Structure formats: C-alpha cells, structure tokens
Amino acid sequence: MLVSTAAYSESSTMHREPCHMTYPSDGTVQWECRTLRPGETLETLFGEQWVAVARFNRIDRRHIHAGLSIKVPKQIDDVAYFAPLPLLYLAAEQDKRFILINLSEQFLGAYEYGILRFAVPIASGNGHDETPTGEFRLTAAHRAHQSCRYPVEGTDRPYPMNYALRFHINREGVSYWIHGRDLPGYPASHGCIGLYDEPMQKEQYGYPKSPELNDAKRLFEWVLGGEVEDDRLIALTNGPRVHILGKAPRQH
Template sequence: MLIRILPLILILAMLSPVAARGESRKITNLCSVFHPGDALVPWECRKIKKGETAETLFGDRWQDVLRFNRIDRRHLVAGVSIKVPRDLDDIEEYSPLPATYPEAAQEEKFILVDLYEQFLGAYEHGELAFSFPIASGNRITRTPTGDFRINAFSRRHKSSLYKIEKSETPYPMHYALRFFSNDKGVDFWLHGRDLPGFPASHGCVGLSDEEMQRKYYHFSQPLQLQEARSLYEWVIGDRNDNGRFTWLKNGPRVKIIGESPL
C-alpha cells in the first residue's frame, strides 16, 4: 500500500502551484543556509526574540551582522534564527569576495556575482570598490551563470510577470540593470528588492532597497540600506536618466559564478 501511495504523493507535489512555479519556501533558520565564507568566521546560532531589533542587539555593528546573514531589517523578526559571530570584529565591513579580481584588471567597471556566497562585488580595474549581499534565484528558479554585460537600465522598472504577494500590484524592480534576455524573451536584471536571508528571486539578482520597502511594504524605519541604488548610480554614472527604460551601450561586464546554496 505504501509503495502505491508514494508515487501519488510525488505526482501531487509536482502538480502543486508552488512546485510548478518553483517559488522559494520561507526559511526562518538562516543558520541552515551555508555559504563558503561562513567557515572562516566562528559564529553561533541565535533566535530573535519579540521586541529585538538589529540595532538593539548589535549597536553600530548591526549592518555588519545583517550583511553576514544576507538579510534586511524588515525580515529580522521574532522567530528567525541568524548567525552571530563570536567576535563582531571578524565581520567588520564584511565581504566574502576577493579584494582583487585579475580578470577585471582591464575593465573600468566589472560586476562579479557569486551565487555560492550570495554576494555581488563591483570592481574598478580589478580592485573591489564595494560589495553587497544579494538574493538570487534558487536551484529551481535559477539565475543564469556565465559572462554578460549590462545593456539597459530603468530606475522605476516593474515586473511584467510577477506581483507583490497577495496583491495585484506588479512587483517593483527599482534601480534595474538588465544583463541578459533568454531565448524565451525573459529578461534578467540586477534590481532592488527585499532580502529575506536566502535565495528567493525568480532568477534576477536582488539587492536591498529600503526605499521600495517603505512604499510597498510599509517599512517605517529611517532609510539606510540603499544598495540597489548605489550600484545603479555607479553603473550609469553621468548618463542621462529619465527614469524609463533606456538602452546602454558598452555597459559593465557581469560575471555570474557558482550555484545557489538552496
């Protein structure tokens, strides 16, 4: 009887809406999400309690702890478990990416996305200028890997495929930088979003955008994490930006390596 039931369960799972869309399940234990750089920092797992915030727990080091966990303030809520380094000095201005990248030495601007680490690095002539945590696609809704180039930008882009959960509002993809279009006509972008601490996109590469979260998710704290905007402004430089879709010639190279941890 059990042998007959198991195939039916598998079929139903494959036909379920969540399985069909490849949506990420919500993960509350970020200690279970492994990145190679984690092994270099001794840490302990801590479950967030009611009333605790990043600022009250970690003072002026709160941004370092959030970077280490690839999470934003809106998702640091009671019940979520995070990695807390035993010595916060170990993650000062934390970045698991190399300080130099020889392949980018001849590039004025070069973007490296490491899916294993869930981090993006912006390089200038091979030297790391800045880096940010990301949320990529998972192993079902994969982010494409390989060599690409930014070929368009759109400051107030909106998704034509996906909506904000439990609403009919197109998902906002502010500060969007397109790097690839597949043979089905689906575009892939670097853009602003929320960071839950694990791969959660449909294939794009998301960076923190508290400005967007204030407008669409009623985030009320003073805006500090504007990483999507920082990358966007670094890429387009002094080019004219009317806020709409704009083609970009000879944009920065983008190299995406590794595989999502989930």
C-alpha cells in the same frame, strides 16, 4: 519591453533560516546561531553595527522576526567589512567597471580595473528558477522598472524592481536584471539578482520606518557614473561586463 521573472514570490522557499544557510566563507568568521526573541531587532541587539550583521546574514530588516535563527559573529568587528570576494580580480584589470557575482556566497562585487570597490549581499534564483551563470554584459538600465508577472504580496500592485540593470535575455525572451528587492536571508528570486532597497520596502510595506540600505541605487549610479533622474529605459552601449559563477546555497 522585456521584463524579468524575478519579482516577489517566496512561496517555494518559505521557512528557510539564515543560520542554516551554508556559504564557503562561513569558516572565516567565528559565529553562533541565535534565535530571536519577541521584541528583539538587529538595532536593539547590535546597535550601530546592525548593518554588518544584516549583510553577514544576507537579510533585510523586514524579514527579522521572533523565532528566526540568524548567525551572530562572536566578534562583531570580524564582519565590519565583510566581503567574501577577491580584493583583486585579475580577469577584470582592464575593465573600468566590472561586476562579479558569486552565487555560492550570495554576494556581488563592483570592481574598477580589477580592484574591489564595494561588495553587497544578494538574493538570487530560488532553486526552481535558477540565475544563469557565465559571462554577460549590462545592456540596459531602468530606474523605475517593475514586474508584469508578480505583484507585491497581498496586493495587485506590480512588484517594483527599482534601479534595474539588465544583464541577459534568454532564448524564450525572458530578461534577467540586477535590481532592488526584498532580501529574506536566502535565495528567493525567480532568476534575477536582488539587492537591498529599503526605501521601496517602506513605500510598499511601511517598514522599515527609517530606510538606510539601498545597494540597488548605489550599484545603479556606480554603473551610470552618477545620479540619474530619467525613469525611461536607458540602452547601455558597451556596458560593464558581468561574470556570474558558483551555485546558490541550500539550507543544511
């Protein structure tokens, strides 16, 4: 089975700050940089609205730490339903399910007949290993996928790529997937598209203690039409189309 090159390895993108990442939608929300102090977390700072701030920064809780600078909206309500993607995508109005990925925004949108149903932050190719752009189609799904190239940091365990959806195989035979992974607040993968998977993080790193975010599972079940118990590779016949556009942002 072909595998992805997008498992955990952030050595080439270390020390990036979410506050210094530039997105086209930055001008639509008033925000300011805040450097986190010891003991501060998204939950202690923003209470029940921490999820909105995490999504706005394209970051997960495991990567929040003292000294990190994040973008803090002046009005938290401004990012309560943050989705820097078109609410209506006419190119997909005939598609029962369609996925739009904007690398410039680091966001993915799930569309039904051209109407945006939900939008989630991503981590795409890290600049050295780029995510391919263009028109694709999902051809396989694998709930319990894992990398054969990259381990979980500090271990020899294969990096989990749960709820994986394959959208491309290049000429060298390398597969590209949408799957669960760490979201450090900047493009960090080896070409795949990473989504929140806090249950995986708790299993591998012991944090967060109470997982809540699992966009990888949400997208996977949306594509397959419901919960899937089969851990075998599932071939998708005429799977949803995927359109990837834009260019991953750089730190300013």
